[in-house]
Structures are given as C-alpha cells and as structure tokens.
Amino acid sequence: MLILGISAFFHDSAAAIILDGKVVAAAQEERFTRVKHDSGFPGQAVRFCLEAAGAKVDELDAVVFYDKPLLKLERILESYHSTAPRGWGAFLRWMPVWMKQKMMLKKVIRDELEAMGPYDRRRLKLLFSEHHLSHAASAFYCSPFDDAAILTIDGVGEWATTSIGLGKGADIRFLREIRYPHSLGLLYSAFTYYCGFKVNFGEYKLMGLAPYGNEDSARYRAFREKITSTLVRVYDDGSFFLHQEYFDYLPGLRMVRDRKWAELFGLPRREPESMMEQGYCDLALAIQRVTEEIVLKLAATARRLTGCKRIVLAGGVALNCVANGKLVESGIYEDIFIQPAAGDAGGALGAALAAYHIYYARERAADGMKHAYWGPAYPVERIAKVCSVNGLVGTRYDSEEELARVVAGALGEGLIVGWFQGRMEFGPRALGHRSILADPRDAGMQRRLNLSIKFREDFRPFAPVCRVERAADYIEGGVVSPYMLLVARLAAQWYCELPKGYAELGPAEKLAVVRSRFPAITHVDGSARWQTVEKRVNPGLWRVLEAFEALTGDGVLINTSMNVRGEPIVCTPEEAYACFVNMRMDVLVLENIVILRREQRGAGEWKERGAMALD
Numbered sequence: 001m002l003i004l005g006i007s008a009f010f011h012d013s014a015a016a017i018i019l020d021g022k023v024v025a026a027a028q029e030e031r032f033t034r035v036k037h038d039s040g041f042p043g044q045a046v047r048f049c050l051e052a053a054g055a056k057v058d059e060l061d062a063v064v065f066y067d068k069p070l071l072k073l074e075r076i077l078e079s080y081h082s083t084a085p086r087g088w089g090a091f092l093r094w095m096p097v098w099m100k101q102k103m104m105l106k107k108v109i110r111d112e113l114e115a116m117g118p119y120d121r122r123r124l125k126l127l128f129s130e131h132h133l134s135h136a137a138s139a140f141y142c143s144p145f146d147d148a149a150i151l152t153i154d155g156v157g158e159w160a161t162t163s164i165g166l167g168k169g170a171d172i173r174f175l176r177e178i179r180y181p182h183s184l185g186l187l188y189s190a191f192t193y194y195c196g197f198k199v200n201f202g203e204y205k206l207m208g209l210a211p212y213g214n215e216d217s218a219r220y221r222a223f224r225e226k227i228t229s230t231l232v233r234v235y236d237d238g239s240f241f242l243h244q245e246y247f248d249y250l251p252g253l254r255m256v257r258d259r260k261w262a263e264l265f266g267l268p269r270r271e272p273e274s275m276m277e278q279g280y281c282d283l284a285l286a287i288q289r290v291t292e293e294i295v296l297k298l299a300a301t302a303r304r305l306t307g308c309k310r311i312v313l314a315g316g317v318a319l320n321c322v323a324n325g326k327l328v329e330s331g332i333y334e335d336i337f338i339q340p341a342a343g344d345a346g347g348a349l350g351a352a353l354a355a356y357h358i359y360y361a362r363e364r365a366a367d368g369m370k371h372a373y374w375g376p377a378y379p380v381e382r383i384a385k386v387c388s389v390n391g392l393v394g395t396r397y398d399s400e401e402e403l404a405r406v407v408a409g410a411l412g413e414g415l416i417v418g419w420f421q422g423r424m425e426f427g428p429r430a431l432g433h434r435s436i437l438a439d440p441r442d443a444g445m446q447r448r449l450n451l452s453i454k455f456r457e458d459f460r461p462f463a464p465v466c467r468v469e470r471a472a473d474y475i476e477g478g479v480v481s482p483y484m485l486l487v488a489r490l491a492a493q494w495y496c497e498l499p500k501g502y503a504e505l506g507p508a509e510k511l512a513v514v515r516s517r518f519p520a521i522t523h524v525d526g527s528a529r530w531q532t533v534e535k536r537v538n539p540g541l542w543r544v545l546e547a548f549e550a551l552t553g554d555g556v557l558i559n560t561s562m563n564v565r566g567e568p569i570v571c572t573p574e575e576a577y578a579c580f581v582n583m584r585m586d587v588l589v590l591e592n593i594v595i596l597r598r599e600q601r602g603a604g605e606w607k608e609r610g611a612m613a614l615d
Contacts, residue, residue, distance in 0.1 A: 005352030014345035025052035058119035066347035071158035087251025131157025138350030139312035140167035142369035154315035155185035196270030211525035213285025238297030341427035375424025408547035415586035430561035
C-alpha cells in the first residue's frame with residue numbers, strides 16, 4: 001500500500017511517502033524552491049517522493065492532507081466574529097485566499113497531482129487528517145515504543161493547540177486538549193515578535209537568546225511574575241489561560257498590543273536588527289522558563305492519565321530543545337522520542353501514517369524510524385559534473401577511513417569544512433549530511449562562523465556532535481540525542497572557572513568568556529544542543545569524529561547546517577558548491593571528493609595528496 005502525505009498552505013510545506021507503513025522518502029518544499037519556510041503546494045517535494053518510491057501518481061492508494069481546512073475555516077470565522085469589528089481589514093485580506101484556494105483544496109490537490117501524470121480520480125482516495133492527529137502520528141508511529149503517552153504542542157491546528165493522547169499498538173486515542181485562542185506556541189511567538197524576531201521564523205533565536213538573561217536579577221523575577229500573573233494563568237495540570245486583552249492575534253492583526261506590553265514590561269518592542277540589550281535577554285529567559293514549567297506540568301499530567309513510562313512529542317513547541325532537555329532531566333519518563341520534523345513539515349509524514357494505521361487499520365511496522373535521512377541523494381557522476389563545470393579538480397578518496405583522516409586533519413588545523421553526504425535530512429536540523437563542521441576548541445570559532453561564514457547574529461550558539469559511544473564522557477548524564485533536539489550540560493570535567501560577577505555581565509561580555517574546553521559549542525549558561533551519532537546510521541561522520549579524536553584527543557566537533565542566514569539548507573551538490581564559494585568555507589567534501597580553496601594549498605598532507613584548489 002502506497003500513501004502520499006502532504007502539508008501545505010501555512011508554513012514549511014512538505015511531502016512524504018510510505019510503503020506498507022514504512023517511510024520511503026520525505027522532504028520540505030523549501031529545499032527545492034529555495035524559499036525559506038515555503039508554504040505553497042509542495043509540488044517538487046511530491047515529485048521527489050514519487051521518484052524515490054519508483055511510482056506514478058496513478059499507483060498511489062491514497063493522498064492525505066495534514067489538516068481539515070473546513071474545521072480551520074470554522075475557527076477563523078468564529079474568531080473574526082467574536083472580535084468584530086476589529087480585524088475587519090485582516091478578514092477582507094484573507095477571505096479571498098480561503099475562497100480561492102483553501103475552500104477548494106480538494107480541487108487544488110487533484111489538479112496539482114494531475115499535472116504530474118494522469119490518474120483515475122475515482123480510484124485514488126483523497127483523505128484529510130486532523131492537524132494534531134498528524135503530529136501525534138508522526139511521533140508515535142515513528143517511535144520504537146509499543147505504547148506511549150503522546151504530547152503535541154504548537155500554535156494552532158484546526159481548534160486544538162495542545163493535545164494529550166495515548167498510543168497503543170496501532171491505535172491513537174486523545175484524552176485532553178486545549179483549544180484556541182489559548183496556545184503555548186502563540187504565547188512563545190508573541191515574545192518572539194516582541195523581542196524583534198520574525199514569528200514562525202525566529203522562535204529558535206529567542207530560545208538561543210534566553211541564556212543571556214540573568215536568572216538572579218530582580219528584573220528577570222519581575223518579568224516572570226508579570227507573565228504568570230497578567231498574561232497567562234498556569235494551572236497545576238499544565239493547562240493554561242491566555243488573557244486576550246494583551247494579545248492581538250485573535251482578530252488576525254498582529255501578535256500583541258504593543259502599548260500594553262510596553263506598559264507591562266517597561267521596555268518597548270525591540271526593532272529587528274537593533275542592538276540587543278539586557279532587558280530583552282531577561283524577557284526571553286522569563287518566557288523560556290514559563291514554557292518549560294508548562295511543558296513539564298503537561299508531561300506529568302500525561303503520565304498520570306496514561307500510566308505510560310514513555311512519551312513521544314511533536315508540534316512546533318517540541319523543537320524547544322531546552323524544554324526537552326528539562327523533561328529528560330525531570331525523570332518523569334523512562335524514555336522519550338521526539339519527531340525530528342516536529343513542526344508542520346512532519347505533519348505530511350504523520351498524515352500518511354495516520355491513514356495507514358487508522359483509516360486502513362493496518363498493523364505497525366516493527367522498526368520505527370531509525371534515522372531522518374529521507375531526502376534526495378546525488379550520484380558521484382553529478383558531483384564530477386559540478387567540478388568540471390566550475391573548473392575544479394578535487395581529490396577522490398576511495399577509502400572511507402582515509403577520507404576521515406584527511407578531513408579530521410583539516411579540522412585540526414582550524415579549517416572549516418562543508419560536509420555533503422548521502423540523503424538530505426528531513427526536518428529543520430542538519431544531522432551530518434548537509435553540514436558545516438569545525439573545531440569547537442577554538443575560542444574564536446563561534447564568532448567566525450556566525451559573522452564570516454553564516455552571516456547571522458553573533459549571540460547564536462552552535463551545536464556539538466560526538467559519537468554515541470562517547471556520550472557519557474562529554475554529556476552530563478550521558479544523554480543520547482540523535483536528532484539534535486535535546487539541550488544538556490557538558491560533563492563537569494570540561495568546564496573552566498568563570499570570573500566573579502559573570503551572571504551580571506552583558507551579552508557581549510558573557511560571549512567573550514571561555515567557559516569550557518569547547519568554547520565554540522558551550523552556550524553562556526554552560527549548556528549545549530547535542531547530537532550523538534551511531535556508526536550504523538551515519539558512518540561517514542562517525543569516522544571523522546573517531547579520526548579527530550585519534551588526532552587531537554578530543555571527540556567533539558561543531559555541526560551546523562550548510563546554509564547562510566535566510567536560506568534553506570542546501571539540497572544539491574550545486575547548492576553546496578555555491579555555499580562553499582559564497583560563505584568562504586576552507587574545504588568542501590562532496591561525498592568522497594575533497595575540494596580546497598587556493599589559499600589552503602601548499603603545505604603538509606594537502607600538498608602531498610595533490611589536492612587542487614578553487615581559483
């Protein structure tokens with residue numbers, strides 16, 4: 001049975017295809033169109049999925065959309081009605097879009113599919129899954145668990161913003177939900193907006209900014225008290241109530257009422273790209289801590305309701321790695337699985353799986369989701385063509401061990417390496433197939449990568465990666481984090497002594513302090529967003545880590561996505577080469593071909609190997 005899942009028309013459009021309940025391919029549309037968070041119909045992603053499955057549209061058994069547009073329209077109409085006449089302008093702007101596209105979604109999908117090839121419209125089923133069911137299915141059916149509590153938290157689907165469910169065998173049953181307009185995702189997005197970042201784009205920046213806040217300061221304590229007393233009422237079971245007089249998303253105008261927030265917090269909304277002042281860092285920390293409190297209370301309620309020792313998470317808030325790390329630390333559950341594409345892109349996969357297991361009542365596959373590498377791969381012949389067209393001569397290494405030693409040597413010399421291998425990752429993280437690698441021991445590497453390579457804000461942290469066998473040596477508690485979705489502290493032996501008064505320092509001063517043996521991946525609060533690598537899942541990166549440790553004694557590297565600010569992660573070798581040129585990386589590895597810049601020629605092993613450089 002071949003089922004295609006689609007998510008589209010909000011943000012992060014994607015497609016996924018499953019065969020007899022097993023994932024064959026999945027990818028976000030942005031990787032093909034090069035439009036960040038592309039919300040259009042995922043035509044190119046669908047074509048890729050069909051090609052990966054070796055199938056035509058007419059061979060599909062079903063196409064499943066990840067939410068129910070008519071239920072969503074009901075919520076939108078009721079929201080505008082309840083706030084009228086406010087929001088009239090937004091209503092007039094959005095209704096034509098709904099009438100033309102979303103009200104006619106069946107026709108839109110069928111027409112898009114027909115453009116890819118003829119098919120029997122009477123035979124091919126077109127199904128619609130509820131939004132939070134798609135999230136829940138993407139987490140539970142991809143997990144290795146026979147039974148688990150399910151927690152999905154996002155901005156909003158049709159009506160639900162938060163759901164607690166129980167997964168057992170091939171069944172999913174929802175037990176509790178919180179409904180719009182009360183939304184943890186929208187609350188977090190409101191602070192994203194107020195701190196000067198773009199909603200649905202910059203929430204991870206707010207999470208990265210929070211550790212610059214001072215938890216011991218009176219201002220932080222005042223901000224947190226104002227949030228929980230004025231903006232949101234949090235109950236013991238994790239449910240919450242947002243006081244709408246401070247928000248403006250219900251009529252569809254903007255996230256918050258700026259004047260009321262300025263009066264409440266004593267600072268105006270930060271202008272995008274303006275200087276980052278301490279007050280916004282304390283505000284970011286306050287909402288991060290409130291978010292963590294709510295997530296932990298919801299998780300505890302899910303444990304009480306389900307009796308399960310394991311939990312799975314999905315929805316945009318499940319990408320809050322700090323909250324996820326706190327959940328692991330809490331010990332509420334024995335094990336946790338987070339869908340690596342936890343946002344709307346993963347809804348495409350969840351919709352297909354929900355149809356297979358619930359609509360068609362098929363049993364679960366036994367192996368779950370072993371990795372997130374479900375995108376396109378490219379043959380060596382295409383990589384050779386990239387080299388030929390651009391006048392490059394790379395050195396080809398037929399031995400994987402030798403390639404790893406050469407790359408480790410470059411990293412040990414302080415060079416920045418673009419690492420392009422195998423099938424592209426599904427989800428927002430580069431997990432070692434479309435990555436940039438660097439040495440985290442270099443105190444200047446974080447600033448160099450942020451400002452000179454990725455052209456982004458200098459406060460942004462970078463993620464470390466280590467072999468899973470070495471997790472206990474580098475990560476407090478030996479946390480295993482294959483999808484880079486957990487924040488944890490380094491093991492105690494790696495920290496440096498901090499100067500007196502460190503907590504009172506400003507953002508720039510904190511950033512300048514060397515906090516550990518690996519300063520480029522140690523955030524200002526001593527934490528790091530880890531990835532752990534298994535040899536059977538990613539043998540190439542695993543071997544580079546092994547070789548780097550053999551060379552330097554340290555088995556940790558920086559792993560960041562191969563893209564510049566504002567662009568999606570690269571998909572093709574041509575895009576990887578363009579990044580190599582524009583971002584001024586030192587070395588580019590395309591599968592087993594190593595390409596250098598001219599300025600890296602002339603010394604040591606590079607010269608001996610005869611590797612040619614980019615003019």
